[in-house]
Amino acid sequence: MERRRFLSKFISIAASGTVLSGFFKRTFARSPDYDPKGHYYGMGIQIDKCIGCGKCVEACKAENDVPKEPFFFRTWIERYVIKRDGEVTVQNIDPRIEQSKEVFSEGDILRSFFVPKLCNQCEKPPCVQVCPVGATFKTEDGVILVDDDRCIGCRYCIQACPYGARYLHPEKETADKCTFCYHRITKGMLPACVEVCPTQARIFGDVKSNASPLGRFKRMNKLHVLKPSLNTEPKVSYSGLDGEVR
Amino acid sequence: MNPLTEKLFELLKQVTGYIYPNEIEVHWGILVVVYPYLTGLVAGAFILASLVKVFNVKEVQPAYRLALLTALAFLLIAPLPLLLHLGHPERSFEIFISPNFTSAMAMFGFVYAWYLMVVLLLEIWFTYRKDLIIWAQGETGAMRFIHRALALFSTDISERAVEFDKKMVKGITIIGIPSAFLLHGYVGFIFGSIKANPWWSSVLMPIVFLFSAIVSGIALVIFLYMVITPLRGEKIEVRCLDKMASFLFYAVIVDFSLELLDFIHRLYESEESIRILSDLVMNKLFVSLGVIQVLLGMLLPLAVMVSIRLFKLQEELRKLLYFVSVILIQLGIFATRWNVVIGGQMFSKSFRGLTTFKMDLLGLEGFVMALILLSLPFITLAILIKLLPPWDKVVKSFSDGSAQ
Numbered sequence: 001m002e003r004r005r006f007l008s009k010f011i012s013i014a015a016s017g018t019v020l021s022g023f024f025k026r027t028f029a030r031s032p033d034y035d036p037k038g039h040y041y042g043m044g045i046q047i048d049k050c051i052g053c054g055k056c057v058e059a060c061k062a063e064n065d066v067p068k069e070p071f072f073f074r075t076w077i078e079r080y081v082i083k084r085d086g087e088v089t090v091q092n093i094d095p096r097i098e099q100s101k102e103v104f105s106e107g108d109i110l111r112s113f114f115v116p117k118l119c120n121q122c123e124k125p126p127c128v129q130v131c132p133v134g135a136t137f138k139t140e141d142g143v144i145l146v147d148d149d150r151c152i153g154c155r156y157c158i159q160a161c162p163y164g165a166r167y168l169h170p171e172k173e174t175a176d177k178c179t180f181c182y183h184r185i186t187k188g189m190l191p192a193c194v195e196v197c198p199t200q201a202r203i204f205g206d207v208k209s210n211a212s213p214l215g216r217f218k219r220m221n222k223l224h225v226l227k228p229s230l231n232t233e234p235k236v237s238y239s240g241l242d243g244e245v246r
Numbered sequence: 247m248n249p250l251t252e253k254l255f256e257l258l259k260q261v262t263g264y265i266y267p268n269e270i271e272v273h274w275g276i277l278v279v280v281y282p283y284l285t286g287l288v289a290g291a292f293i294l295a296s297l298v299k300v301f302n303v304k305e306v307q308p309a310y311r312l313a314l315l316t317a318l319a320f321l322l323i324a325p326l327p328l329l330l331h332l333g334h335p336e337r338s339f340e341i342f343i344s345p346n347f348t349s350a351m352a353m354f355g356f357v358y359a360w361y362l363m364v365v366l367l368l369e370i371w372f373t374y375r376k377d378l379i380i381w382a383q384g385e386t387g388a389m390r391f392i393h394r395a396l397a398l399f400s401t402d403i404s405e406r407a408v409e410f411d412k413k414m415v416k417g418i419t420i421i422g423i424p425s426a427f428l429l430h431g432y433v434g435f436i437f438g439s440i441k442a443n444p445w446w447s448s449v450l451m452p453i454v455f456l457f458s459a460i461v462s463g464i465a466l467v468i469f470l471y472m473v474i475t476p477l478r479g480e481k482i483e484v485r486c487l488d489k490m491a492s493f494l495f496y497a498v499i500v501d502f503s504l505e506l507l508d509f510i511h512r513l514y515e516s517e518e519s520i521r522i523l524s525d526l527v528m529n530k531l532f533v534s535l536g537v538i539q540v541l542l543g544m545l546l547p548l549a550v551m552v553s554i555r556l557f558k559l560q561e562e563l564r565k566l567l568y569f570v571s572v573i574l575i576q577l578g579i580f581a582t583r584w585n586v587v588i589g590g591q592m593f594s595k596s597f598r599g600l601t602t603f604k605m606d607l608l609g610l611e612g613f614v615m616a617l618i619l620l621s622l623p624f625i626t627l628a629i630l631i632k633l634l635p636p637w638d639k640v641v642k643s644f645s646d647g648s649a650q
Contacts, residue, residue, distance in 0.1 A: 067251075069251045069254065069255075070258075070267060071251065071254045071258075071267060071268065071270045071271060072267075072268065073267050073268055076266075076267050078264075088598075089264075090263075090264035090596070090598055091264065092264075092266075092267045094267070097258070117266075126440075126441065126442060128348075129348045129349065130348075130349050130350065130351065130439075130440070131346055131349055132340075132341050132345065132346055132349045132351040132352035132354070133337075133340040133341055133344055133345065133346060133352065134344060134345075134346040135340075150337070150340060150344075151333070151334065151337075152332050152333065152334045152335075152337045152338055152340055152341070153332050153333015153334045154328075154331075154332055154333075154351065155273040155274065155333075156349070156351050156436075158268075158273050159273065159274070159440055159442070159443065159590075159591075160440050160442055161442060162441070162442035162595055163266070163595070164265075164266025164267070164268045164269050164594070164595055164596070165268070166268060167268040167271070168271070168273065168333060170248065170250055170251070172333075173333030173334055174333055174334065230441055230442065246595075246596045246597060246598070
């Protein structure tokens with residue numbers, strides 16, 4: 001009897017919670033008065049979960065009007081193949097690049113893995129520091145954005161980014177980069193790359209929140225960021241990051 | 247497929263190792279090579295002129311005004327390559343009205359305006375004021391009006407006024423030297439402060455830029471002096487030439503030492519990036535750095551200048567050797583700018599691969615445009631010389647009394 005009452009209570013609470021959370025989510029998504037002060041975004045990437053399918057790259061290009069050619073990326077996937085003789089081969093996995101279809105003989109491979117790359121949304125962004133007109137800036141919720149109407153196209157930010165995360169948009173002639181899909185996240189949605197990832201290799205959320213997938217990711221993993229010696233303090237952190245990755 | 251992506255697909259085949267996918271396009275092309283080259287010439291020419299005034303180097307007096315006008319001509323053209331290189335040149339004014347104070351590049355507007363308005367134009371005005379008034383008195387028509395207007399319609403050529411002019415020139419020169427240092431040192435800082443790029447990121451960068459600027463500026467003034475003087479049917483003053491060449495000699499030695507120090511320091515520290523940088527130097531920059539910049543642009547002229555000092559060579563031979571040296575030095579300094587700007591973008595920040603730079607022949611960022619931009623300062627200089635003749639015979643000496 002006890003158990004039945006507990007179960008029925010649990011189910012009803014869970015159900016109403018789901019309904020309520022759905023409700024809140026919808027109203028939040030529609031809410032015009034999004035408060036950036038209440039958020040501080042970051043991303044976690046589980047290297048061991050990435051299968052290199054490239055769905056995130058395609059989704060990103062479609063969602064953000066990134067040119068299709070393989071020279072313009074807001075996010076991309078690198079494949080690392082470390083051979084027994086110590087040779088490291090890195091490739092950008094893109095169906096439009098022939099080299100990325102190279103097949104290695106299994107016996108030669110010591111270890112191999114995929115690394116999704118994107119703008120690290122640095123806490124101390126060198127790109128923001130160098131922009132002569134303040135066209136690239138950090139929002140209150142921690143995302144680095146580019147104001148297309150102000151960018152003069154000098155490309156200094158592209159030079160200053162240690163991660164190669166920026167490119168010059170060939171049509172707009174302004175700098176472009178990952179925004180964490182700012183137009184989506186401020187409506188309570190996930191970035192496109194996170195939403196389509198079939199293995200949940202990418203975890204998006206609030207860096208300050210503990211009770212969230214990102215919070216859990218940070219508790220349960222040994223983490224690392226890219227190029228920590230440059231003191232840019234990335235808000236994208238990796239679990240299972242290999243020393244060969246730069 | 248548009249021409250850019252077509253070009254990038256072509257470049258993709260020439261990539262060695264791995265580069266980040268966004269890195270295939272070399273973002274700062276030939277125009278950004280031309281820009282620091284031009285500002286370097288400005289700073290160098292001005293510093294040469296300042297040496298005359300501040301340290302009262304009488305031998306170089308014949309080239310003083312030429313050096314000032316050269317600095318002005320090159321300064322007027324210097325922002326053009328930058329402007330043409332922008333994706334949105336129509337928004338360039340944003341740098342002046344809403345500068346980001348943490349950006350070295352944003353300071354461009356202020357350093358440039360300061361140097362042009364406060365230093366160069368003022369110094370030239372005070373230097374020429376008396377002559378402008380005198381010239382206007384003996385002229386008619388448009389030229390008379392132009393000279394009067396350039397003198398801002400001042401008419402006072404009393405001893406007191408001229409004395410004041412002299413004082414001002416001296417004062418401005420004293421402000422001018424640190425300003426010239428600032429102008430080019432800051433260009434070096436634009437590159438030297440990029441921590442993402444180990445080829446650029448060096449505390450020595452502003453100083454190396456500065457000394458290479460002095461080298462190129464002096465070499466340019468020597469070149470112009472040696473070309474223009476015979477064209478005017480005048481005799482080249484060897485004393486003047488020897489003195490300028492000795493300044494050049496010392497500047498080259500300092501510049502060479504600094505670059506050598508930078509090289510040894512990198513090699514000795516042997517940081518993470520050393521492998522890719524060695525690859526860069528040995529493959530992509532072998533000709534432009536090893537052969538043109540170091541061998542032809544520095545060691546050979548240095549050897550020539552040492553031999554001129556060691557063996558007392560004949561005047562004519564000296565002139566010839568000076569002339570060859572300054573051309574080689576000029577070539578070398580252009581290669582220096584090339585190696586910094588282009589070289590710094592040919593390796594990946596992943597330190598795993600190299601890309602290639604392919605210069606277009608035509609187009610906004612092409613070779614022809616670079617040639618036009620490099621010749622524009624000479625055209626400007628020709629106009630300036632027409633308006634403000636810097637020659638001794640025309641100028642009834644005022645700044646020095648008798649030396650001219």
